[in-house]
Amino acid sequence: VMVWLRRCTHYLFIVVVAVNSTLLTINAGDYIFYTDWAWTSFTVFSISQTLMLAVGATYYLTFTGVPGTATYYGLIMTVYTWVAKGAWFALGYPYDFIVTPIWLPSAMLLDLAYWATKRNKHSLILFGGVLVGMSLPLFNMVNLITVADPLETAFKYPRPTLPPYMTPIEPQVGKFYNSPVALGAGAGVVLSVTFTALGCKLNTWTYRWMAA
Numbered sequence: 001v002m003v004w005l006r007r008c009t010h011y012l013f014i015v016v017v018a019v020n021s022t023l024l025t026i027n028a029g030d031y032i033f034y035t036d037w038a039w040t041s042f043t044v045f046s047i048s049q050t051l052m053l054a055v056g057a058t059y060y061l062t063f064t065g066v067p068g069t070a071t072y073y074g075l076i077m078t079v080y081t082w083v084a085k086g087a088w089f090a091l092g093y094p095y096d097f098i099v100t101p102i103w104l105p106s107a108m109l110l111d112l113a114y115w116a117t118k119r120n121k122h123s124l125i126l127f128g129g130v131l132v133g134m135s136l137p138l139f140n141m142v143n144l145i146t147v148a149d150p151l152e153t154a155f156k157y158p159r160p161t162l163p164p165y166m167t168p169i170e171p172q173v174g175k176f177y178n179s180p181v182a183l184g185a186g187a188g189v190v191l192s193v194t195f196t197a198l199g200c201k202l203n204t205w206t207y208r209w210m211a212a
Contacts, residue, residue, distance in 0.1 A: 021052035029099035039165040039180040046137040046184030059200025067115035074107030129196035133188030
């Protein structure tokens with residue numbers, strides 16, 4: 001009975017975590033919609049994506065104990081997001097304007113850290129967390145610069161409105177010292193170690209709950 005309870009709970013939890021991770025990051029690729037604050041939103045969204053990927057993938061990875069499941073988790077998030085971004089296309093936005101965040105390479109690095117250290121949880125937290133935090137902003141910026149004529153395209157389409165206190169007096173080009181990737185990666189390196197540790201702790205709590 002306990003084996004089946006654990007298996008069913010495992011599948012229930014991974015669906016809940018993956019769906020919620022995707023919902024919380026569903027617009028995290030739309031940096032260019034916030035044209036005046038593109039690099040600011042890029043930095044903030046990089047941290048939010050690092051959080052959702054690191055927590056969910058680590059939880060799933062340590063639950064199964066099988067390297068490769070973090071990549072699988074990243075694939076689930078990616079596919080969910082592809083489906084959701086279909087709404088932008090349905091509204092008339094061109095394909096080369098719809099940016100889907102890139103999680104897979106960072107998830108693969110998480111798997112690699114777990115596998116290379118022979119499934120050592122503490123190495124996963126330290127090495128895997130650092131790798132995710134460093135890599136995710138970099139991959140997403142490469143993703144972003146492939147958008148065709150982003151500024152020209154952005155002004156052709158309506159953008160989310162900002163409340164008056166956030167409306168820029170002039171375009172905020174070059175926020176964060178002209179380096180959103182460096183700031184996102186710097187913050188990500190520090191924070192994603194904590195995020196990865198939380199993923200491991202969630203796994204512990206799940207087992208305790210199921211064993212009760």
